[in-house]
Amino acid sequence: MIVVHHLENSRSHRVLWLLEEIGVPYEVRFYARDPATMLAPPALRAVHPLGKSPVIVDGDVTLAESGAIIEYLVEQSPASTIAPARGTAAWVRYLYWLHFAEGSAMPPLLLKLVLDRIAVAPPWPIRPIVAAVMRRANERVATPRIDDNLAMMEAELTRSTWFAGDAFSAADIQMSYPIEASARRAGLDQSRPKLMAYLERIRQRPAYRRAVERGGGATPGA
Numbered sequence: 001m002i003v004v005h006h007l008e009n010s011r012s013h014r015v016l017w018l019l020e021e022i023g024v025p026y027e028v029r030f031y032a033r034d035p036a037t038m039l040a041p042p043a044l045r046a047v048h049p050l051g052k053s054p055v056i057v058d059g060d061v062t063l064a065e066s067g068a069i070i071e072y073l074v075e076q077s078p079a080s081t082i083a084p085a086r087g088t089a090a091w092v093r094y095l096y097w098l099h100f101a102e103g104s105a106m107p108p109l110l111l112k113l114v115l116d117r118i119a120v121a122p123p124w125p126i127r128p129i130v131a132a133v134m135r136r137a138n139e140r141v142a143t144p145r146i147d148d149n150l151a152m153m154e155a156e157l158t159r160s161t162w163f164a165g166d167a168f169s170a171a172d173i174q175m176s177y178p179i180e181a182s183a184r185r186a187g188l189d190q191s192r193p194k195l196m197a198y199l200e201r202i203r204q205r206p207a208y209r210r211a212v213e214r215g216g217g218a219t220p221g222a
Contacts, residue, residue, distance in 0.1 A: 002026040002073075005047050005055040006215055007040050008033055011066045012054030013211055013220040014173050018073055020207035020214070021173070022080045028214055066177075067102055070170050082170045094164035097156075097171040105153075105178035108145035109186055112138055116185070146186050150195065153179070157194035161201075168205075176202050180220045 002019065006012045006028050019026045031041050031053065045051035048064045055064045058076075063069050074083045084090035119134035120127065153175075156163060163171045179199055182188035190196055202208055212220070 003029060003057040005029050005031065005044060005053055005057070007031045007044070007053030008216060010040075010053045011177050013215050014066055014177055015054045015056060015069050015073075016215050017176070017208050017211035018070055018082070018170055018173050020210045021170075021205075022073065022077045022082055024073070024077065030216060065102075067099060067174060070098065070174055074170050081167070084164055084167070084169060090165040090167070090169075094169050094171045097163040098174050101171075101174040101178050105149050105175070106181075108142045108149070109178060109181050112142040112146065112186060115142060146182065149178075150182060150186075150188060150192055154192045154194050157198055172202065176208075177220060 002024060004012060004015050004019070004026055006016065008031070016026075016028065031044055033039060034041065040051055040053060042051065044053060044055070047057070048055045048062060050064065052064065054066055054069060055062065056069055056072075057063075058072075061072075063072055074080065084094050115134045115138050119131040122130045160166050162168050163175055179188070179195060183196075183199060188195060
């Protein structure tokens, strides 16, 4: 049976969700973040050298990186309709968005999160100065990239219901995390109605809800 090493409030929700969608049995092993640093506990390093989540163990295979895990699980489930047929136009879109999520969407979101935390970290005498510098960095670097990404995602969803076409796919599972994160901390709102409607659609999927329950009830993207 596949074992998912699941860190609370992390990208590993997507792995649980995919497994629920394709109906593959799995076991969850839970890890809590350090309350001060919000980092994963050292115990995860016993599973994978980088000590991060998600990680799955499938027999002799230990695999990290959510995109790689999703591709692996899709390949292991050839009867599933969770991915378009190879060589089709839908598959090309699927492949792009599957990798866009971590390759382009997440870096500026992570940068914004780091800058926001640095802004409130220093002691009071210097906090206003540091906050001003971090705000300027956000305005010049992170926010424009986030806005560009959101605009492209919004435009893509005017073409079809899902990112790879009219059928839900694993690319939508992969894209869910940056969209959830954008809604929580990067200003995604009703000014982008296609993305907001998309967010509501994925949250209503039974497999999504089961994954939240199996993952301990934590809200993805927090």
